[in-house]
Amino acid sequence: MRNSTPSHTDSKIKNYYRFHSHIYDITRWSFLFGRTSLITMIPDLPPQPRILEIGCGTGKNIEQLEYHFPDAVIVGMDMSTEMLRKARNRLQPSENIRLVNNPYGRVSLNLDQFDLILLSYSLTMFQAPVDDIFNHLHQDLKPGGYLAVVDFHTSRFPWFRQWMEINHVNFDGHFLPLLKKYFIPSQIKTHRAYLGLWTYFQFIGRQVYKL
Ligand SMILES: C[S@@+](CC[C@H](N)C(=O)[O-])C[C@H]1O[C@@H](n2cnc3c(N)ncnc32)[C@H](O)[C@@H]1O
Incomplete structure (x- = not known):
């Protein structure tokens, strides 16, 4: 499946979003369907839930997550510096939101486990081997935690x-x-x-x- 070297494939995605970050929000509404409704499908979470969005892009979903889970601690992770810059500009500064510039799926995160992990049109872009991704997701979710995914x-x-x-x-x-x-x-x-x-x-x- 994905078998190019990690640095090469990751840099292809970073280069892609260096340009696409500028047109992302004005174009993606026309084909990244189901993002808003997915968030309304998420069941109730424990008080002060820990939420991770992997491949959070320009922060659209984080805004929605903040609305639906106002007491949550939310970590948004993305490998693209430019996409995260857009997210920083979009989101109100809050001590409950942390944005992390990191490629997911290759090394373990040094973060506490999460009650919810959201993958919104990022899973089909990950370049790491599928087994590694699923192992990391299992490690990063609390027992009984939820995974919410929307994708092609x-x-x-x-x-x-x-x-x-x-x-x-x-x-x-x-x-x-x-x-x-x-x-x-x-x-x-x-x-x-x-x-x-x-x-x-x-x-x-x-x-x-x-x-
Ligand atoms: C199609 S965008 C989706 C953005 C956002 N989740 C949304 O729904 O609008 C995919 C995002 O995933 C990020 N991404 C791709 N592979 C990644 C990886 N291995 N680790 C972290 N972010 C990644 C890209 O940089 C990009 O911002």
């Missing part, structure tokens, strides 16, 4: 899949089956975009208590 799923049009691959998006359709295998699903929805040009999914699952 499949397309039956090869030209479209190739176009998305050029934009660093994996369209193999293998993430939803893996999420169902490694987490206890509580809600799964799949949707068609643009009359079936592609499908995308929303997934809420729970960390197993013991591996």
Whole structure:
């Protein structure tokens, strides 16, 4: 699957967002569907929950998370300095929000575990091996913690899949089956975009208590 060297593949994503950070918010509403509704699907969390968004980009979801979970401590992580700069400009300064410039999935985080991890259109961009990503997610979630994911799923049009691959998006359709295998699903929805040009999914699952 992803087998280029880590520094090479990570720098491709960073370079991509160096430019795209400037047009991200004015363009992505037209194809990154299901982000706002995913947040409304998240179940109640314990008081003062710890929330991590991996690949938080320009901070759109963090704003929503703050609204729905006002007492939460929220960590937004992204490998792109430029995307995080946009997030810093968007978000009101708060001691409950921390933004971390870090590539996820290769080394362990030195952070306490989380009640909720959100992956919004970032899972299909990760360049680290899938097994490593899932192992890290298990390590970083508290027992019984929730994972909420929205992302591209499949397309039956090869030209479209190739176009998305050029934009660093994996369209193999293998993430939803893996999420169902490694987490206890509580809600799964799949949707068609643009009359079936592609499908995308929303997934809420729970960390197993013991591996
Ligand atoms: C399509 S954007 C999604 C941004 C945001 N979550 C949203 O829903 O608008 C994907 C983001 O994931 C980040 N990203 C990709 N791979 C990453 C990794 N391994 N670790 C951290 N961030 C990553 C990119 O830099 C980019 O900001």
